[in-house]
Amino acid sequence: MTGVEVRGLTVTVGDRDLISDVSFRLTGGEITALVGESGSGKTTTALALLGETPPGAVLSGDVAVDGRVGFIPQQPAAALNPVRRVGSALAEVARLHVPKTQVRQRVLESLRRAQVPDGERYLRRFPHQLSGGQQQRVVLAQALIGDPALLIADEPTTGQDPVTRARLASEFRAVAEQGVAILLLTHDLDLVRALAHRVLVVEDGRVRPSDVESISEALPVAPAPPQDAEPVLSVRDLTAGHRGTDTLHDVSLQVAPGERLAVLGRSGSGKTTLARCLAGLHRYRSxxxxxxxxxxxxxxxxxxxxxxxxxxxxxQDARASFSEFAPVLDQVARTAERLRSLPRDRARARAAEELAQLGIPEATARRTPAGLSGGELQRAALARAVLAEPEVLICDEITSGLDARRRADLLDVLAKLQHNTGCALLVITHDLAGVAGLAHRVLVLDEGRVVERGPASDVLTSPEHAITRALLDAGSAGRET
Known part of the structure; x- marks a missing residue:
């Protein structure tokens, strides 16, 4: 039976161990969840299995893998070439594993296994023409092309809706049943409960076995909505799309100062297109x-x-929103310099203060983005936006890469921010538990159209549209598994 044996794995930078004396076994046919707080060492552990380490790090210990290894990164865009069409990129990988006459068949089969419907119509698209969830599934297909003995998935449900998460869980089960060992790095406890045969917890660079129930989280209670007020942001009959095809159709909404509006929908429903239109990052047609x-x-x-x-x-992709060459602290401070005209020293002090409130000490913030975890960069991106003192803050899946405690901390920071500034918050999310604890109102999109809207307490407890019910049922199924 295929598997992985890890003995005494240690990754050291200078005199500090990022992970220390880690030992465990991954068995073919089993799914092992590796959980822990952002920055605890999960990704470092996974990359060490591939023989990869951060710059300047020293790797020691033994790792024995019986076969090929497939890796799915936390941010799918990092694994996709922005100037190559999906079909061309997948075909290049397939040619490494099958004869030329079988390349197209292998590509389409891998897309099917990765829950990409109608794979043919994705082959001509570029990565930027896919939603975050669609990108994730294409990367999964890319990893499956080589029939790996070990599949390492780093936060595979980041940015995906509950329906897509449920499908992805089904695919992981099917892959494991074929004898593949799966190492699942995740903060998604619903996914852990649904899939994991075993759970390993990373704490301060060390790994210990655990029971998932001991780290479960309770569903929060929805807050009371703010008092009626004139909208700070109004959208009327917004239509937008890509390359002549409309993906948003006559969308209208309003958000008042201090209000929290959650926009829900399956991957590809138009949520991010809507958010980017509001931010001036995507030109709308009408x-x-x-x-x-x-x-x-x-x-x-x-x-x-x-x-x-x-x-x-x-x-949503916090890492891609930072320059890889400059310290994160300087990039966060730049917002206050450019948009609030603060002197550089004062801007850096404000940036350090905001970052510290989000759990990022100044010593960490002085690193380039490569030195921060995905969750830390998401919090840094929030701090950068907050320094502009916005009236409207648009957050695209900002909690999707965070563990339960950090997610709760971040939501608490957002609530305090609104209390202090009265800004409006528009959240693009698939995190139904987070919506229940954060949103005053919910708007549901499907195929670019608003199919349901209303107070969060009403929509999440008595949904009227089939799409909303499917999203809620999928989320509930994960929590009950």
Whole structure:
């Protein structure tokens, strides 16, 4: 039977162990969940199984793998070439494993196994034409092309809706049943409960076995909505798309100061396109977006500096939103310099303060992005947006890469931010538990159209549309497994 044997694995940078004396076994046909807080060493452990380490690190110990290893990174965009079509990229991988005459068949089969419907129509697309969930499934297909003995999945459900997560869980089960060992790095406890045969917890670079029930989290209670107020952001009949195809159809919404609106929907439903239109990052075809009484240009560069500060966007792929060459602290401080005209020293002090409140000490913030975990970069991206003192904060799946405690901390920070500033919050999310504890109102998209909207307490307890019920049922199934 295939498997992996790890003995005394240690990764050291200078005089500090990132992971220390780690030993465990992964058995073919079993799914092992590796859980822990952001920055605890999960990704470092997984990459060490591939023989990869951070710059300047020293790897010691023994790792024996019986066969090929497939790896799915936390941010799927990192594994996709932005200038190559999906079909071309997958075909290049397939040619390493099968004869030329079987390449197309292997590509389409891998897409099917990765829950990509109608794989043919994705082959001509570029990565930027896919939603985050679609990108994740394409990366899964890429990993499956080589029939790996070990599949390492780093936060595979990041940015995916409950229906897609349930499908992905089904695919992982099917892969494991074929004798493949799966190491699942995740904060998604629903996924752990649904899939894992065993659980390993990473704490301060050390690994110990655990029972998933001991780290489960309770569903929070929805907050009371704010008092009625004039909207700070209004959207009317917004239509937008890609390459002549509309993916948003006549979407209208309003958000008041201090209000929290959650936008739900399956991957590819148009949520991120909507958010990017509001932020001036995607030109819409028709409709209107207003900030208070001011119309907002569809194009970011045509918005005033005041408007740029008043509407801030936190990207789903936090790592891609930072330059890889400059310290994170400097990049966060730059917002206060450019949009609030603060002197550099004061801007850096403000940035360090905001980052510390989100659990990122200044010593960590002085590193380049490569030195921070995915969860730390998500919090840094939030701090960068907060320094602009926005009236509208748009957050695209910002809690998806965080563990339970960090996610709760981040939601608490957002609540305090609104209490102190009265800004409106628009959250793009698949995290139903987070929605229940954060949102005042919910808007549900399907195929670019609004199919349901209303108070969170009503929509999440008595959904009227089939899509909303499917999202909730999928989330509930994961929690009950």
């Amino acid at each position: 409709g209107e977006v207003r900030l208070g009484d001011e119309p907002l240009s569809p194009v970011l560069r045509r918005r005033s500096r005041s408007q740029l500060a008043r509407v801030q966007y936190v990207f």
